[in-house]
Amino acid sequence: MLSPFEESLLSIMMIIIMFGMGASLTFRDFRIAFKQPRAIAVGFSSQYALMPLIAFGLSWLLNLTPAQTVGMVLIGCMPGGTTSNIFAYFSRSLLSLSIMMTICSTLAAFVMVPLLMQLYTQGIDEALRIPPDQIARLLFALLIPTLIGIWLRRKNANIGAVVELTGGILGALVIIFLLATWVPRNWQLLLTTPWTVYIAVIMVGLIGFNFGYFFSRLLGLNPQKSRTVSLETGIQNGPLAALIVSLSFSGSVQQEILLIPVMYSLFIVLNSTAATFFYRKWTFREELARDQAKIEPASTGSPAP
C-alpha cells in the first residue's frame, strides 16, 4: 500500500519538518512548557485514557470486524504524531506544548501501547508487540533535527526564520504530494471499503479533537492550551501504526488491518486542516482580545481604582 519510496519520503518529510520546527523554538519555550506540568499531564491522560476508549467504543458501536477493531484500537493507542506538531504550528497553538506532549507520549509508548493493546484486544495480543527499535528511530528522527533547528535559530535568527518557513512549506507540499499519488493508485480499494470503516476513521479524529478540548477545559487549562491538547489528542501517529502492522502481520490479515491506519492518516490530514483553519482564526482573535483585555490588579482583593 505504501511504496518504499513513499516510506522514505515520509521520513525525510519528518526530518525537514522537525528541523524547521526546531528553528521556531527556543529553550525558553520549553522552560515555559515545563512551568505547567499540569498541561502536559492533562495531555498525557487524554492521549492514553480517552483515545483508546474512543477507538474501541467506535469499533463496538459500528460493529467492525475483529481485524478492523485491532487496527482502530492500535490507532487509538498511538502516541501523538509529528503531524500534530505541524498543525499546532499552523493553527498558532502552543507549539512547545505540542512537541513536549509528542515527546512524552512517544517515550511512554514503550510501556503504554503494549499495555493498552493487551487490555483492549485480549486474545490477539501476542502478535501485536511494538518493535522498540522502531520507536527509537522515530525519536531520533524527531529530536536530532529539532535540536539542530533550535541551535541554528540561536546562532542566527535570519537563517532560523528562513529554515522555519521552508520546513513548513515543504512539509505541506510533501503531504499534498503523498495524498495526490496514493489516492489514485488505491482508488479501487477505497471504493470497496465498507462505509462503517469510513465513519470510524473519520470520527475517531473528530471525537478526539472534541474530547481533548473539553477534557482540558474541564481540568482548567486555558483555551489555547486546550486547543493544543485537542489537536494532539485527535492526531495520532498513523505512519507508525502502519509500520507496526506491516511488521507484525502478513497476507490478507495485514491488508485488512493496514487499511485502518492508512485511511486514518488520509482523513486526519483533511480533518486537521479544517480544525487548523478554525483554530487559527480563533487564536488570532484571542491575541487581539488579549491586547485589549484589562489586567487584574496585582494584589488580589484590592478595591477597584
Add this chain to the structure above:
Amino acid sequence: MSNDAVYDQAPWVKLYSPAQLALHQGQAKSSHHWHSIPEMLSESAAKYGAQKAFTTCMPNGMNGSLTYAQVDEMSTAFAHYLRAELGLQAGDRVAVQMPNCLSLPVAVMGVLKSGCILTSVNPLYKRREMKHQFCDAGVKAIIVCDMFTDKLQDILEQTPIKHVVVSSLAQWFPPVVRGVLKLVLKYWNQVIPKHQLSHHDMDQALNLGRQRQKEQNLNIKDYWQGLTRADTALLQYTGGTTGVAKGAVLSHGNLLGNVEQMDSLVQGHLLSGQETVLTALPLYHIFAFSVNLLEFWHQGAHNILVPSPRPIQNCQRAFDNYPISWMTGVNTLYNALLNEEWFTAFPPKHLKVALAGGAALHATVAERWEKAINCPLVEGYGLTESSPVLCFNPLTAPRPDCIGIPTPGTQMRLVDDQGQTVPLGQPGELIAKGVQIMQGYWQQPEETAHALRDGWLYTGDIAIMQPDGRLRLVDRKKDLILVSGFNVYPNEVEEAIAGLEQVQESAVVGVPDPLTGEQVQAYVVLREEGLDAATLIKHCKKELAAYKIPKKVVFVAELPKTPVGKVLRKDVRAMALGQSTAA
C-alpha cells in the same frame, strides 16, 4: 505670595538631581553646543560609527541592521538626492510615510540634513487625511513604504507632491532574507499593492545622491551649516481628536532642547553606547520620534524597530533575540505585554527602565508591572506641541498615578477659565513655557493665538499640583461636563465604571439637558455578557457623587478611536447627540 509666584518658584526643583538643577538654572556644562539636529546626528555617527544603530525585527525573527556609520552615509546620500538630484531647496517640505523599518531613520535624517522640513505621516491615514496633510504642508517629495502606494496613487494628482521615493519593510535585509520576506509580504500577507507611480526606489535614490556628490564634489555640511535653532525642523500633525489635523511647527531648537532635557533625566541610569532600546511605538509619532530616534541616537543606543506591535506577540522575537535594556510604550502596550505568558514568565533580564507616555497609564497596569517585571515603569507627560516631553517622573523615585514634575527649564502654572492662576492643590488648566514649546501651528494664526498666549502653551489638560510639585492629570478641559454648575471629569466616571469586571472600556460624554445644563452619558463596551444599565448605575452610586452618575447608559460593540488607540470622545458625543435627537 500670589498664586503666580507659588508656581514660578518651581516647588518641584527639590526633586531635581544636580544635573537637572544645573540645566534648570541655565548653568548646565555646555556639552551640547549644537546649532541644528544634523550637527547632533553627525556627532553621534562619528562617535559610534561601527556600532549597530538600527535593527528591524520581524515577528518571525527575520532582521536587518544598519550601523551608525551606514545610516550616516546613507542619509547623507539621501540629502544629496533631495537637494542636488530633485532640486529641492532648504525649507521645502518632505513627507515620510512609513512604519518602523530601516528606511525610516535614513529618510528622516536625510531630510533633516538636507535642510528641508520633515513632516511625518501616519501610514494608517486614509486618503482624505493624507491629502489634507500633503496639501496643508505643501509637500514636494514623499518617501513612502510600498505597502501604501495604492492610497498615494489615488490622491497624488490632488496634492503638490512632485517626487515619490518608494521603500520597503525588507529594505537592507540580508539578500536571501530580503527576497523571502518580500515574497511573504506580497503573496502570503498580500499587503503590497500594485501601483503605477513614477518613482525612484530607495536604493536608486541613494545611488543618484552618491553620484551627484561625486560629480559635483558636494559637501553635506553646506546644507545645514547655516541652520540655527530657530529654524523649523519638523511639521508634526496633530489634533485628530479635535477636528482637522494641524501642523505643529517644531524647530531644531525645540527638539534639541527636549533632547537635552531628556539627557538630564536619564543621566546616571544610562550607559552611552551600550544600551538596547525597543521601539515598538511608531516613529512617525512624536513620542517615539523624540525619545527613541533622537535621544537614543544621541546616546549611541542600539534601536530595535518593531514594524507593528499588534498583536503583541510580534514583539516576542525582539525580546528573545536582543538584550533590551530600555523601552517606550503606551498604556495599551504595557497592558498587552502583561497579558502574555512568554513575557511575564521570563521578564527581559536586561530591562532597566520602561517609559510610558502618550495616554494616561492605568494604576493597575503600573502596579502589576512593578510586581511582575523587575524594573520601574515610569510615566511622563507631553504633547506634540511640546516636542513632546513636558513632565517626567524622576527615575529614582517614580510614583504611580502621577505624571511627575516639569522637565528642567520648564515653567508651569495651572490656570482657571479666566487665565487666573489657581491656588496650589486646586485643579486648573496646565500651561507651560520652555525651550521645547512649538513655534505655532503651520499657517494657522488663529489656532496658534489660541494655543500660545504670551509664550505660554495652553495644553487643554486639567491637572492638580501637589505641594512637592508633582502633578496629577485630571482630564481634558474640553471633555469637562458641567452638570448644574458642578464639574464632572469623564475620566473619573470611566474609572468607576472600569471597576466592574464585565466592562472592557467606556467613554463618558456630556450632552445638553434642559434641566441640568448637561447630563452625563456612558458608552460602554462589555468584554462579557451579563451587565445591565441598572447594575452599572447602582455600582456608580457607590463610587460617585450623585451629579456624576450617568443618566443614560448605552452598550456598544466598540468605541471610535484614533489610529494610536485613544478613544475619540468627540465622536462618541456626536453619536450621543445623534441618538438623542432620533429618540
